[in-house]
Amino acid sequence: xxxxxxxxxxxxxxxKVDPISKLYYIGAAVLIPIILPTVSISFTCMLISILILxxxxxxxxxxxxxxxSFIILLSIIIIQGLFNKTNKTVFISLGSLTFYKEGLSYAFxxxxxxxxxxxxxSILILxTKPSDIIEVLVRNGLSxxxxxxxxxxxxxxxxMVSTMDTIKDAQRSRxxxxxxxxxxxxxxxxxxxxxxxxxSLISTRERAMALEVRGFNSKVKKSFLNEExxxxxxxxxxxxxxxxxxxxxxWRIIT
Amino acid sequence: MKKIVIKNLKYKYPLTEDxxxxxxxxxxxxxxxxxxxxxxxxxxSTLCQALVGLVPHFYKGAYGGKVLIDNIEVGESDIxxxxxxxxxxxxxxxxxxxxxxxxxxxxxxxxxxxxGLPQNEMRNRIDYSLELLDIYKFKDRNPFALSGxxxxxxxxxxxxxxxxxxxxxxxxxSQLDPQGSEEVFKAIQNLCREKITVIMVEHKIxxxxxxxxxxxxxxxxxxxxFDVPEKIFSRDDLEDYGVTAPAFTRICxxxxxxxxxxxxxxxxxxxxxxxxxNQNE
Amino acid sequence: xxxxxxxxxxxxxxxxxxxxxxxxxxxxxxLIAASLKLPLWLDAIGTSLASILAGPIIGAIxxxxxxxxxxxxxxxxxxxxxxSSMAIGVTVGVMAYKGWMDNIGxxxxxxxxxxxxxxxxxxxxxxxxxxxxxxxxWGDALFVYLTKSGFPTFIASFLDELVVDLxxxxxxxxxxxxxxxxxxxxxxxxxxNNNEIEKL
Numbered sequence: 115x116x117x118x119x120x121x122x123x124x125x126x127x128x129x130k131v132d133p134i135s136k137l138y139y140i141g142a143a144v145l146i147p148i149i150l151p152t153v154s155i156s157f158t159c160m161l162i163s164i165l166i167l168x169x170x171x172x173x174x175x176x177x178x179x180x181x182x183s184f185i186i187l188l189s190i191i192i193i194q195g196l197f198n199k200t201n202k203t204v205f206i207s208l209g210s211l212t213f214y215k216e217g218l219s220y221a222f223x224x225x226x227x228x229x230x231x232x233x234x235x236s237i238l239i240l241x242t243k244p245s246d247i248i249e250v251l252v253r254n255g256l257s258x259x260x261x262x263x264x265x266x267x268x269x270x271x272x273x274m275v276s277t278m279d280t281i282k283d284a285q286r287s288r289x290x291x292x293x294x295x296x297x298x299x300x301x302x303x304x305x306x307x308x309x310x311x312x313x314s315l316i317s318t319r320e321r322a323m324a325l326e327v328r329g330f331n332s333k334v335k336k337s338f339l340n341e342e343x344x345x346x347x348x349x350x351x352x353x354x355x356x357x358x359x360x361x362x363x364x365w366r367i368i369t
Numbered sequence: 370m371k372k373i374v375i376k377n378l379k380y381k382y383p384l385t386e387d388x389x390x391x392x393x394x395x396x397x398x399x400x401x402x403x404x405x406x407x408x409x410x411x412x413x414s415t416l417c418q419a420l421v422g423l424v425p426h427f428y429k430g431a432y433g434g435k436v437l438i439d440n441i442e443v444g445e446s447d448i449x450x451x452x453x454x455x456x457x458x459x460x461x462x463x464x465x466x467x468x469x470x471x472x473x474x475x476x477x478x479x480x481x482x483x484x485g486l487p488q489n490e491m492r493n494r495i496d497y498s499l500e501l502l503d504i505y506k507f508k509d510r511n512p513f514a515l516s517g518x519x520x521x522x523x524x525x526x527x528x529x530x531x532x533x534x535x536x537x538x539x540x541x542x543s544q545l546d547p548q549g550s551e552e553v554f555k556a557i558q559n560l561c562r563e564k565i566t567v568i569m570v571e572h573k574i575x576x577x578x579x580x581x582x583x584x585x586x587x588x589x590x591x592x593x594x595f596d597v598p599e600k601i602f603s604r605d606d607l608e609d610y611g612v613t614a615p616a617f618t619r620i621c622x623x624x625x626x627x628x629x630x631x632x633x634x635x636x637x638x639x640x641x642x643x644x645x646x647n648q649n650e
Numbered sequence: 651x652x653x654x655x656x657x658x659x660x661x662x663x664x665x666x667x668x669x670x671x672x673x674x675x676x677x678x679x680x681l682i683a684a685s686l687k688l689p690l691w692l693d694a695i696g697t698s699l700a701s702i703l704a705g706p707i708i709g710a711i712x713x714x715x716x717x718x719x720x721x722x723x724x725x726x727x728x729x730x731x732x733x734s735s736m737a738i739g740v741t742v743g744v745m746a747y748k749g750w751m752d753n754i755g756x757x758x759x760x761x762x763x764x765x766x767x768x769x770x771x772x773x774x775x776x777x778x779x780x781x782x783x784x785x786x787x788w789g790d791a792l793f794v795y796l797t798k799s800g801f802p803t804f805i806a807s808f809l810d811e812l813v814v815d816l817x818x819x820x821x822x823x824x825x826x827x828x829x830x831x832x833x834x835x836x837x838x839x840x841x842x843n844n845n846e847i848e849k850l
Contacts, residue, residue, distance in 0.1 A: 118723035182725045186785035193790065194781060197797050224781045228727075235726035244722050245471060258483075259666055263711075265469035267670040267719045273468075273513060274674040278681070299686045304828060306682050307675070311699065311829050314671040315837045320464035322664040322840075323423055327457055328467075328527065329483030330663055332449045337485045339478040339492075379850045383839060425847045433850025444847075468670070 118268050120175070121243045128170030128237065132345030133247040134254065136238040138355045139166075143234035147227060149362045156226045163233035172240040179239075180232050187225050194221035244268055246343070258336045262325075274314060281309045372535065372566050373397040373420065377434035380415060380424055389415045391590040392434070397568070399534070402561060404581035404598070405570040408611030411587040413570045417539040419443065420568065422451040438535065453484070455535040456528035460543045462520035465527075466512045473515070474499075474508040477527045484531075498526035501563070502556045518549025522556050529560070536560065538569040554580075578602060578615045578636040586610050603633040617641035624648075655844060656705055656747045664840050665704040672696035672712040673719060679822075690818045697735060698742045698764075698826035702751055704841040706743025713739040730779060737771040738764055742823065757827035761820030768819055769812040773804060782807035789814045 143163060147156045167173040195205070198217030205215045238247070245265055252261035285305050293299070373396065380390040390412050397403055405413050418424040422443050425432040436443040438454050459465055470476040477498055481491045499505040502522040507515060512523060521541060528536060538557070542550035554576055560567060561580065571577050577584060577598070584601040586593040588610040594601060601607075602614045603622075614622070618634045618641070621627070626644050627634055635641040675696030683692040697716060701709025713735030721729035745751060745760040776784055782803050783790045789810040796806035830838075839845070 118719065120723055179726060183727060186780060186783065189785070189790060190781055190783055193783065193794055197794055199797065199803070220781065224779075228779065231730070232726050235721065235729060239722055239726060244719075247722070259661070262467070262469050263666055263669045263715060264719070266467065266667075267673050267715060268723070269468045269471075269513065270670045271674045271677055271719075273463075274671075274678060275681070278678055296688075299688060302686055303682060303688070303692070304825060306686075307679060307695065307825070308829060308832065310678050311675055312833070314674060315668075315833065317461075317464045318667045318671045319664060319837065319840055320459060320461055321468075322662075322667045323418075323427060324459065324465040324524075325467065325667065326423070326427060326448045326663050327421055327452050328480035328531070329449055329452055332483045332485075334483070334485040336482050337487065337491070339475060339482060339488065341488075381848075381850065383845050384835060429845035429847050431848035431850045 118271060119244050120179075120239050122172045122175055122240050124171040124241070126170045126172075126241070127346075128166060128172075129241045130346050131241075131351065132343075132348045133238065133242045133250045135345075135348050135351040135355075136242065138352050140234045140238060142355045142359055144231060145359060146362045147230060149359075149366050153223065153226070156223065156230055160226060160230045160233060163230065163237060166237050167233060167240070170237065170241045172236070175240050176233060176236045179236055180229055183228055183232070187228060190224055191218065191221040194218065194224075249338075252336075253338070253342065259330065262330070274310065277313065278310060282306060285309075371396045372399040372401075372439060374437040375419075375435070376437075378416075378419060378436055379431075379433040380419060381431040382415075382428055383430045385430075388590055390419065393590075393592045394434075395585070395592060395595050397566065399566055400564050401566055401582045402580050403566075403568045404577035404584040405568060405587060406572075406574065406577060406584060406610075406612050407587035407593075410589075411611070412590040413587050414539050415590075416587065417457060417537045417568070417570060420535070420537050421455050421457045422446060422448045423457075452480070452531060452533070454533055455537065456531055456533035457537040457539065458521070458525050458528055458541050460540045462517050462524055462544065465524040466520065468512075471511060472509050473504065473512055473523055476512045476523060477530050480527060480531045494530045494532065495526075498530040501529060501559050502526040503552075503559075516549060517545045518552040521545060521549065521553050525553070525556060525560075533565070535566040535568070538567065538571075540570050540572065542571070542573065574613060575615045578618075586612060598636050599628075599631060599633040602636050621645070656744070657707060658705075659707060661708070662841070665708045668700050668704055668708060668841065669712045669715055672700035673716045675699060676712075676716050679825075690821050692818065692822055692825070694735065694738050694819070694822050695826050695829070697739050698822060699830060701739050701741075701743035702746040702826060702830050703838060704743075705747065706740040708841075709739030709743040710736040711739070713737075727779075730775060731772065734768055734772045734775065737767050738819070741767045742826075751823075751827055751830065754824070754827060757823055758820060760827075761823035762816070764823055765812065765815040765819035768815045769808055772811050772815075773808045776811060777804060777807050782810070784810050784814055786810070786814045 143159050147159055164173065167176055194217040195213035196211060196217065198214065198220055200216045201214035203215040205213045205218055248261050248264045252258050376394050378390055378393040379388055381388045393416065405416065407413055415424055419436055420438070425444060426448050432444055438451065441450070441454065443451060467476060467479050470479060474495060477495045478491055481494060499508055502525055504519060504522050504526060507519060512520065515523060542553050545553065550573070557580065569580070581598050583596060584598045585595045586601065593610055594604070602618045607614050615636055617638050618636050621634045621641055621644060626648050628644060635644055673696060676693050679695040680691060680693035683690055697709055697712045700712040714732050717728045717732035717735050741764050742760065745763060750756045750760045776782055783793055792813055793806045793810040796809060797803065
């Protein structure tokens with residue numbers, strides 16, 4: 115049974131870093147370019163993220179994630195290049211379309227920011243199993259009940275999707291139209307989603323009962339079946355990141 | 370001391386007119402295997418849930434009378450405390466899977482982690498449960514990758530690992546295929562050896578006849594009879610309560626072959642065989 | 651139900667277990683809309699139902715969990731829009747509590763309000779992240795037109811988002827309303843926190 119995950123299993127040093135340090139990194143990668151909004155800072159952050167991804171042997175897997183946003187980034191380049199309010203200096207002319215330097219430069223900044231954020235998040239997403247992220251958060255104080263909610267989503271969604279196909283076939287065999295005019299297709303929506311909702315609400319009640327009789331609401335402090343994974347360099351990484359953030363703030367105040 | 374004592378139990382679900390349980394009283398000894406039979410809607414599931422505290426604490430509603438488990442009053446206690454004394458297994462194997470664990474082994478640990486057990490103790494209990502339910506070979510498999518029978522055995526194992534003294538099985542094989550059902554009943558036989566008090570609701574009447582020390586008939590929220598299986602299945606009015614006696618009992622009734630000593634119809638196939646074979650002597 | 655109860659943080663097991671189901675319904679709604687080739691996202695039906703059944707806080711958490719899980723497992727950009735999902739959850743929860751999901755007319759009004767709130771909350775994110783665009787063809791075309799006509803960016807961006815949200819969110823809320831009305835009472839009162847045990 116597949117669970118939802120982008121995790122790539124590799125033997126790398128980044129895989130051995132704890133998820134919370136990676137969250138710190140994301141915080142820094144997002145905040146520092148905001149505190150010091152220069153192109154060189156954004157570029158440096160992006161380079162560092164790419165370096166870390168390469169160390170984690172997952173760099174190639176970032177490309178599909180970035181390409182999710184590819185079309186909108188392209189449209190931003192075009193639209194800002196053509197229509198940005200501050201456009202003055204002509205950069206290039208293609209037929210009747212004139213692209214301006216200011217707009218393109220703004221678009222470029224946006225692209226870098228987006229790619230930067232995607233890369234930073236990818237470090238967490240590609241090198242850590244979601245179940246490990248959640249387990250570490252619970253060990254560090256996240257309510258175990260919320261931890262349960264997050265972990266169970268990962269398996270319950272594939273389950274629901276697999277029952278979906280059965281429902282679709284059953285409804286089709288009852289003569290439901292799924293093609294044709296927009297109105298016809300819209301009418302097909304509720305008969306398709308209705309059974310799914312009904313099913314999942316009934317399951318919700320039964321699952322809630324099953325959880326309660328297994329101590330879900332126990333006031334006792336929870337224990338863990340497995341030993342805690344020995345993550346390396348956690349403290350060093352976190353301190354370094356906090357120092358860098360502090361430096362950024364100081365720099366901003368000085369200049 | 371009686372293990373379970375129920376006195377004048379009454380219960381009504383929220384926003385309903387009629388009582389689901391009407392003035393029920395009975396007692397159960399430690400180690401007994403109790404079968405519960407009756408039509409759908411008779412109140413069997415409600416009774417099961419009243420034994421573990423889901424009635425009234427989960428549903429709320431209107432509640433009267435007393436349910437005492439080892440002298441703990443269910444109405445005044447809470448589901449967490451009760452779950453260490455009495456466990457329950459429901460019909461649907463899928464909805465008893467928590468969904469938050471990736472292996473059968475970890476799934477069984479779920480309840481134990483919630484009660485803060487130390488790792489050693491957890492491992493001992495999980496190994497014990499896996500063996501008892503004959504699912505040790507699946508311990509590293511994903512819980513959703515099991516068959517219905519295997520999943521239901523995992524559900525039972527998850528409850529057994531919490532070491533309750535009483536286990537309630539509410540139609541554990543209704544949603545299973547014949548093979549899955551057989552697997553579960555075989556596992557239940559193992560449970561009997563462990564001297565746990567068992568209360569089982571089942572429609573497979575031959576199984577009820579085979580395993581039960583005593584059998585309870587519920588109808589319309591009321592307790593109709595509570596006696597040894599031979600007496601229950603010899604009743605003439607079983608059909609009125611939506612109960613069909615075991616096949617061989619019905620055959621003997623039709624042929625008017627009774628056990629000469631007890632005046633009752635046989636309830637096991639061996640007894641029926643002996644009586645039919647010997648009736649001409 | 652007193653006002654305090656709408657914002658209660660006391661979560662019952664049933665309402666917590668509702669959250670994964672809500673995220674699943676969101677996901678399946680989006681799948682069905684795509685397979686029927688509808689011009690709508692319809693990816694917030696689960697969040698809306700959770701809000702109607704269990705209130706604004708559970709709705710907000712459902713929205714947040716939805717984006718967090720989607721961000722972790724498919725598209726990191728979803729993390730950034732978690733606030734929008736939460737805003738939808740809160741809005742539907744509050745409106746439902748105040749009786750604005752009692753009939754289809756009121757449900758449509760709720761849909762309009764949700765579209766408005768969603769657009770208001772998403773616009774700063776769109777501006778900060780994408781420079782004002784939303785990635786939707788018609789919305790961005792409107793954005794270009796308004797920008798060229800001299801409108802300030804935040805208005806162009808807001809209307810860009812609204813053009814996308816209005817049909818989508820109104821349809822979402824109407825569908826959630828129809829489904830909710832079709833649910834048996836037994837299922838819906840489970841999330842009603844207020845029942846007490848009566849003595850017989």
